[in-house]
Amino acid sequence: MNSRHSNTASSALHLNVDVQGQGFPILCLHGHPGSGSSLSVFTNHLSKRFQTLAPDLRGYGKSRCDGNFDMRDHLIDLEALLDRFRIKKCLILGWSLGGILAMELALQLPQRVTGLILVATAARPRGNHPPITWQDNVYTGVAALLSYIKPDWQWNIETFGKRSLFRYLIQQHTPTAYRYIAKDAVSAYLQTTAPATRALYSAIGAGYNRLTDLEQIQCPCLVLAGACDRHITADASLETFRYLKDSQSHCYPNTAHLFPWEIPNQVLSDIDRWLEKNQKVVSV
Structure with missing residues (x-):
């Protein structure tokens, strides 16, 4: 996803988005398979103090599209979404695939991204999932x-x-x-489309790796990982943490890829503490 498409209104998909709360905007990006509602564990909590925007990415949920696309199209859609809501600056929370897109947006739009909360994700994603029977x-x-x-x-x-x-x-x-x-x-x-799946696995198959570009990300970052994650390993997440300049990490024992659903109170408390220490990420 190194090259950037021309961001025109005609190429961007009008994403379905769930908007909650008022205040500084937090863009919440789901994983694969997923939808904006998959992030309710975060949005229901954060929207009490901030405005949360949780879109269905292209090919997911109610953001339907015709034909194949690639991962860069997600970035076109998301930049158009920020423009649609007149968001000049935002914090981004991304889970799994959403975290990869969050890092891409921080690289592409550094002036608009104040901070990153990266959940079960990595700039060089690796898994150790056993064969499925x-x-x-x-x-x-x-x-x-x-x-x-x-x-x-x-x-x-x-x-x-x-x-x-x-x-x-x-x-x-x-x-x-x-x-x-x-x-x-x-x-x-059930709502995840075949083109969305193809776009993701095409990027992974091409050896997606943005580690060396992470030094360009200047904003504060919080990296959260599940110690037993088989989809994106904790080692891959912590490797990303080490490449980020201004970052903090938590690796939760006895949890896996869906750890925010296993230990929601602990995860949300850690996010709250990080936000308290890094108030500049939620201020204009």
């Missing part, structure tokens, strides 16, 4: 369906959840985590 997919489908019907059903968590792909996404199989999965993950997964 047909049984994994069956158990995951059943666990997701039953969680959607009855999120707190411990029998489902024990019988299907812990044997499904959720065992790689979370480590703490609590009713809280399954409530988030039921409310914010299932519908987002």
Whole structure:
């Protein structure tokens, strides 16, 4: 994503976006698969003090598009979104793919990005996910369906959840985590388009690596990682942390890629403390 497309109104997709609260704007970017509603764990909390904008990225949620696209198109859409809401400066929170886009925007629009909160992401993303079997997919489908019907059903968590792909996404199989999965993950997964998947895996397959460019990012950054993350490893996240000039990190034990849904109170408390110490990231 090094080269920049011409940012014209005709090339940008009008993104569906959930806007909450008032105050300094925080742009919240979801992962893959995902949608703006996947970030409710953050937006419901942060919107009490700030204005949160959580778009459905191109090809996700209600931001439908025709035909294939590449990752740079996300940046065109997001810059157009900032222009649409007349946002001159914002803090960006990005989870997984959203974190990669957050770093790209900070590189592309340094004058508009005051800070970054990077969740389960990396500038050189690496994973160690085991091969997926047909049984994994069956158990995951059943666990997701039953969680959607009855999120707190411990029998489902024990019988299907812990044997499904959720065992790689979370480590703490609590009713809280399954409530988030039921409310914010299932519908987002079903609404993720094939072009969105192709765009992501094309970038990864091309060996995406922005580590050496991170020295250009001058704004304060908070890097959060789950110690048992198999999708983007904690080592990859902490490697990104070390390349950022003004950064702080937390690596949470016994958590995985969806750690904000496993330990929401701890994650939000750490974000609040970081914001308190770095008030310039939420001031004009």
